[in-house]
Amino acid sequence: MKNILLVMKAEIKKQQEHNYHSYFVYFSLLIWPVLGFLEVYYTYKPFSLTGNFIGISSGKELLAFLATGYMAYNCYWSMVQNAWSMSYQERTGGTLEVSFLSPASRMAMNYGKALGALLQEVWMFCCFCLFILLYAESIRWDNIFLLPVIFILLLGSSTIWGGMMNAIFLFSRDAEIFMDLFDTPMVLFSGTRIPAACFPVWAKVISLLFPLTYCLNIIRLVLHITGDGAGIGADLLRLGICLLLMVGITKVLLRRAEANNRKNGELQFY
Template sequence: MFFAEWKKSHRNHFHSKMVYFSLFIWPVLLFATAYFSVKPFDTSNSSPLAKWMDPKQISFFLITGYIGYVFFWSLVQSAWQMSWERQNGTLELIFLTPVSRVWMMYCRAGANLIEGVWMFTVFSILIVLFLDDVKAPPVENIAFAFIVLCISAVVWGGVLNTIFLFSRDASILFTILEEPMQFFAGVRIPVVVLPLWGKIMAALFPLTYVLQIFRSLLMEGESVIDLFPDLCLLFSMLALLVVISYLLVRKAEKHAKRTGNMVLF
């Protein structure tokens, strides 16, 4: 199912050189905008920013933030493309397939994740290699950080795919999850500097917890054991999202059998 979804996604959405160009230039411009927005200000040890992070690592802070954001946002776009299935008349094939709809949504998310993030990931690795203010983290930290990021992004994408599958128009989520997720999840600024209401908003996004773990592993060199409480919190949230996906699919399928309508909301 995963390879079938990957093949379909590649043929439908990643078949043009211009698509790959946009996959590269869009996140690069986001990163450059954030970087040069901060660069004119005081980033020395006397800067107010020094209270919350090492100002010398601001480039690394931003690049890790945008890696996480691109992983999560690419799956928001993937879910939004579910509306094309409805327009093309291929939505019925998803309901007729003998495999689990929940499993299919997660396979779709994983397949689209690979296609959507590999170019910016390569760019980010090259940027980090040229930074002279970054101490290389242990290899096991790098591997574990990306495993956590990929699993979290796929679970997030699976939930969104499920919502868009059973909705006639959930495009409002495309707007709600763009700038708010980028601002509140700590992509550009540390969550700790936000006011109380901002921290409450940040707690609603799985990306907030992922970036905290991701940066702790790569920037601070903490071990997995040190981050055990944070990992438990993150995986509890991911488990809740999986349960929500399962319950939503069951409810939507019962609704479809009872009414003959594949639109739940």
């Protein structure tokens, strides 16, 4: 366990020194998610919210709904973006072979890469979302003690998602298509901007494939943004099953990527 933690710590430090060494980087990591959040908010704002429009009956409820959606989505999307950038940078930089030649645990290196990017990329935007939730009165004295649970849930599920993305992106040099496959469907069907209850049956089935769906359901139930907390156990169970499946898929993908790499190509390009 100590060796695994040391490997993850080393990967987190490598991420910080390689990618997050400028104030302009941190500025961009805050401003673009905020602009995306404001774009959707002001898209909804001109419409009347009377009559429980899409499950939201006031401007503050709309702010809280979108803040939780974008906070969780930004965590997951940063993992897709990081997996793409890391696979490209390590190939061009000549360091990809470290992933296969190092005696360190492959899983520890994989999750260390994901966790390092997550901690650096989303903390400012999460702080922004917390201020929005405070203003919208979704965070109150009766649920403020659950905030650490929410952060652990987001951190753990996003890291596992990021580990699977890193494993997938090891298979191909031209992985831009994966960014499209894991971005637009996720933001549309997981309930980031639109309540999943508004979807037809076929769209609801697609939403079940993304762990972000269950994560958002749990966060919004805890903060009483949608519902009163009933049914949270079912979403926790589904999220747990989904995360276990992703861990298994990640392990299989890492083994197959290394075997394919050793059989069909060089350690750097294949």
